[in-house]
Amino acid sequence: xxxxxxxxxxxxxxxxxxxxxxxxxxxxxxxxxxxxxxxxxxxxxxxxxxxxxxxxxxxxxxxxxxxxxxxxxxxxxxxxxxxxxxxxxxxxxxxxxxxxxxxxxxx
Amino acid sequence: xxxxxxxxxxxxxxxxxxxxxxxxxxxxxxxxxxxxxxxxxxxxxxxxxxxxxxxxxxxxxxxxxxxxxxxxxxxxxxxxxxxxxxxxxxxxxxxxxxxxxxxxxxxxxxxxxxxxxxxx
Numbered sequence: 402x403x404x405x406x407x408x409x410x411x412x413x414x415x416x417x418x419x420x421x422x423x424x425x426x427x428x429x430x431x432x433x434x435x436x437x438x439x440x441x442x443x444x445x446x447x448x449x450x451x452x453x454x455x456x457x458x459x460x461x462x463x464x465x466x467x468x469x470x471x472x473x474x475x476x477x478x479x480x481x482x483x484x485x486x487x488x489x490x491x492x493x494x495x496x497x498x499x500x501x502x503x504x505x506x507x508x
Numbered sequence: 509x510x511x512x513x514x515x516x517x518x519x520x521x522x523x524x525x526x527x528x529x530x531x532x533x534x535x536x537x538x539x540x541x542x543x544x545x546x547x548x549x550x551x552x553x554x555x556x557x558x559x560x561x562x563x564x565x566x567x568x569x570x571x572x573x574x575x576x577x578x579x580x581x582x583x584x585x586x587x588x589x590x591x592x593x594x595x596x597x598x599x600x601x602x603x604x605x606x607x608x609x610x611x612x613x614x615x616x617x618x619x620x621x622x623x624x625x626x627x628x
Contacts, residue, residue, distance in 0.1 A: 433611065438553075445620055445621055451609050451614035452610075452612025455610065489553055491553075493613050496568065497558075498555060501552045
């Protein structure tokens with residue numbers, strides 16, 4: 402089973418700042434099988450990034466993904482008020498798994 | 509509109525059974541990979557089960573032997589039969605479509621979730 406570890410657990414930033422979220426896998430993950438999701442309180446997750454770096458339909462270009470192998474990154478270039486949420490990375494291995502999440506909160 | 513709507517959650521005693529439903533619109537369930545993902549209160553996301561378009565099914569170890577995923581093609585609906593429920597099964601259950609997008613796989617469509625509470 403591939404374990405995904407996200408860091409930091411919480412990121413306290415102000416609107417307009419840059420957010421960098423990390424996702425580390427316990428073993429190599431194909432980039433085709435790495436995705437990022439955003440979840441706001443009381444809502445279902447929403448797909449942001451798939452294939453490690455491709456934005457899903459309707460996702461603003463301030464969101465970008467990068468990485469390969471065991472280290473992946475989600476970057477939000479300039480935080481908007483609606484971006485404060487929890488972010489999860491996810492992989493497809495022998496079975497899908499999610500990271501523990503990074504909460505991006507308003508500083 | 510492409511949409512998933514879950515139903516069937518509720519309060520159930522330990523050891524009991526419950527069946528969740530996930531009605532799809534705007535696409536065909538049987539032509540897609542469909543999963544259940546759950547989220548315990550205040551916790552992260554946990555994949556539960558998948559049914560492939562060909563009918564093969566797979567489960568997380570935590571639910572294997574107790575949960576059964578299925579679909580009704582005539583109703584375009586996905587199901588999760590949950591037996592021998594435990595307190596640790598308490599969670600919001602989401603159904604989600606897995607799609608092979610241009611450069612990778614992902615859960616691209618999610619339902620709004622249905623809450624299952626296992627408690628005496």
